[in-house]
Amino acid sequence: MLRVAAVLAAALVFAAPAAAGCAHPRTSMNYLQGQVMCPTCHTTLAMSDSPAAQRIRVFIAHRIAACWTTQQIEAALVANYGQGILAAPSHKGFDLLAWWLPIVGVLAGGIVLAFGVWRWSGRKEPEEPDEPTDSGLDEETERRLDDLLARFD
Amino acid sequence: MTRRVKATGQVIALACVAGLLALLVWSVVHQKKAPEVGAMAPAFTLQRLDGPGRVSLASYRGKPVVLNFWASWCQPCKTEAAVLQRDWTTYRGRGVVFLGVDYHDLNSDARRFVSAHALTFPMLEDGSGSVTSRYGISQVPETYVLNRQGRVVAHLRGPITDPGFATDFQNAIAKAAA
Numbered sequence: 001m002l003r004v005a006a007v008l009a010a011a012l013v014f015a016a017p018a019a020a021g022c023a024h025p026r027t028s029m030n031y032l033q034g035q036v037m038c039p040t041c042h043t044t045l046a047m048s049d050s051p052a053a054q055r056i057r058v059f060i061a062h063r064i065a066a067c068w069t070t071q072q073i074e075a076a077l078v079a080n081y082g083q084g085i086l087a088a089p090s091h092k093g094f095d096l097l098a099w100w101l102p103i104v105g106v107l108a109g110g111i112v113l114a115f116g117v118w119r120w121s122g123r124k125e126p127e128e129p130d131e132p133t134d135s136g137l138d139e140e141t142e143r144r145l146d147d148l149l150a151r152f153d
Numbered sequence: 154m155t156r157r158v159k160a161t162g163q164v165i166a167l168a169c170v171a172g173l174l175a176l177l178v179w180s181v182v183h184q185k186k187a188p189e190v191g192a193m194a195p196a197f198t199l200q201r202l203d204g205p206g207r208v209s210l211a212s213y214r215g216k217p218v219v220l221n222f223w224a225s226w227c228q229p230c231k232t233e234a235a236v237l238q239r240d241w242t243t244y245r246g247r248g249v250v251f252l253g254v255d256y257h258d259l260n261s262d263a264r265r266f267v268s269a270h271a272l273t274f275p276m277l278e279d280g281s282g283s284v285t286s287r288y289g290i291s292q293v294p295e296t297y298v299l300n301r302q303g304r305v306v307a308h309l310r311g312p313i314t315d316p317g318f319a320t321d322f323q324n325a326i327a328k329a330a331a
Contacts, residue, residue: 052257082283083281
């Protein structure tokens, strides 16, 4: 553990003066730790302190010090560990599903929601009848009811 | 029209739920398990770590095979390495094959490990862990002993230097070679 920390510290110390020699902006350990998985614990490197993760950190630190780009470091790790070492799926083949499915899901949800709102807003309120409907009472009863109600006016 | 749209929506929703359920069942059924004693060892072809070319397990059919899974970052693998090398020199004359499978490791670290421990038996690399997972390896080191037919005779979970394992290991090799 101490040896790994010492190597990391040394890599960072050497990295500082070497930064001036880089033809491109130097990538960061923090960024790569979020992009690379720990192969034995299936979390990102940032969340792991396993021996395998520590070795990968040392590997990355050395490559950063040597001015490797993010893409170069990721490619080297993929060549060694396979595609599974990257936290994000690739942009080709079956992996494309992982990128497109959420978008398709959100679009489908939006369409369903829009359809529901359209249906809800298009529904007509039951109209008030313009004229009183037939009460079903005979004329005599209706007249007596009207008289009775008139007393309360 | 509306009823048809509603029914279609329900069918799609049900299909989605059924699909997810099928996926769950498939993943449970296809969980990688360690091959049991008596079962055929999963076939594989892997890149050599100690030289060019690929090696397939099938090419050793007819010989007893000791299949050791290790990694350079694994502490117990370091103590085990010397014993494996000693046993390899002892048994190679009797036709026993030793194969090392380096798992989830940086190739540069692994080569350094092989060189530092002066290991001379064939070493294979399984950086992605795809073969290792088919053997149900959960922690290294682990060792399988296979008989001439490629069936598992023993599976030792832990270093062969562990108390008790030394005898099991010798017995397993004797059984595999019989």
